[in-house]
Amino acid sequence: MSAGDTARYDASAIVVLSGLESVRHRAEWYVGPLDERGRDRLALNAVEEAANEILLGRGSRTDVTLLTDGRVRVEHDAVHASPLEQELTLLRAGCGPGDRRLVGRDSSGLAVLSALSERLVAVERRDGVTVRHTYARGEQTLAPTVTGPADRTSTTLTFRPDPEIFGPTAPTSFDTLAERLRELAFLNRELDFTLTGDGRSARFHSPGGLREFVAHLGGDPGDTVLLTGVDERIGADCAVAFSRSGAGGLRGYANSVRTPAGTHLEGFRDGLHAALLPYAGCHALRGALAALSGVVAVRLDLLRLRGPGRDRLAEDPVRDLVATAVRSALERRFAEHPERATELLRPR
Structure with a gap:
């Protein structure tokens, strides 16, 4: 800043934003790029808020509908613990310990959905x-209005992403939402979604949890190892199986957020390497990973992600917890079936 710029900067240059204006002013902080990706992220925020109500035990299902006029409707058979008017107008703040059962990386709540929607109707x-x-x-345009009796318990949000924020983008993507709902259902077996739109309809509910997820990724469902590790503030669940296609892969999640790098995946590799050492000395681990399909899902009371895309988990205790759980489970499996260790170490 030059001396001239400094001289011109005074209190008159400060803009005070009221209400949810700050969200609209920096919308990319909350939903990412302000194009079709941000538009889809806005819809997913609404879905994840509904999912959290289910995970807290207040309901059992969530129905998502992509309407032909570009609006999105999200309905769940629960009501929020806080007054809905408050949820839609007050931005949550703070980054203290939360509830590891919940999904998503942000705690900004429904206020972001309200701020970035051209119109939102909640029933x-x-x-x-x-x-x-x-x-x-x-901005609230009408005071909450009683419209009649109710014979059930539910909350319905119908909204249109604001073209002033996202531009003239295409309607919310069925495929993008379907991929995310499928992940959430695999990772949280309590969740039950239906998605309707674009002439299609699908249900996402996975009582088999990570076992079904690994099978979806190409793992052998008949030879899947499930393992769990828990301490005071971290929970870890893993599933791993031989890849049926020969092209394995390892996926990581933290509080159901896709995290392609971080200490949870490093811990899995550490545990696998340690379990294979008696069979291979210092053989390369890369070949073993290529033969496996796996999911590592961790849950933390306080989720802190690093990196430009906020997609890297950097919690050292997670690495140790996952490594110990993986090593213990795989050592037992290899002791019972040493041929499995030999197969993993076969050159590819």
């Missing part, structure tokens, strides 16, 4: 009454 059915809430770009 809450509880205690025998239906209440309608209406918002436009984060």
Whole structure:
């Protein structure tokens, strides 16, 4: 900044943003690139908020509908613990310890959805009454209105991503949402989604959890190793199987967020290497990983991701926890089936 610029900078240059204006002013902080990716991320934020209500035990299903006019409707059979009006207008703050059961990387809540929607209508059915809430770009346009009786409990959010923020993008992507709902269902067996739109409909519910996920990735469902590690603030679940296609792969998740790098995956490699050492000395690990399909899913009370894309887990205790669990489980499997260790070490 030059001396002239310094001289011109005073209190008159400060802009005070009220309400949810700050979200609209820096929308990319909350949903990423302001194109079709951000538009899809906005819809997924609504889905993940609904999923969290289910994971907290308040409901059992979530229905997502992509309407033909570009709106998105997300309905779940639960009601929020906090008043819905508060959820839609107040941005959550703070980064203290949370609940490891919940999915997603952010705690900004439904206020971001409200701020970045051209129009949002929320209908809450509880205690025998239906209440309608209406918002436009984060501002309440009508006071909550009782519209009639209710014979069930549910919350429905219908919104249109704001073209002032995202531009004239195509409608929300069925395929993008389907991929994410499938992941969430594999990682959280309590979740049950339906997705309708674009002339298609699909259900995502996986009682088999990570075993089904590994099979989806090409692993042999009949030869899957499941393992768990837990301490005071971290939980880790892993599933690994021989790849049926010969082209294996390892996926990592932290609080159900896809994390392609980090200490959880390093811990898996450490544990695999340690379990194979008695059979291979110092043979390369790369060939063994290529023969496996696996998922490493960790849950933390306080999720902190690093890197430009906030997709790298950098918690050292996670590495030790995962490595110990993987080593113990695979040592038992190799002791029972030493041919499996030999197969992993076969040159490829």
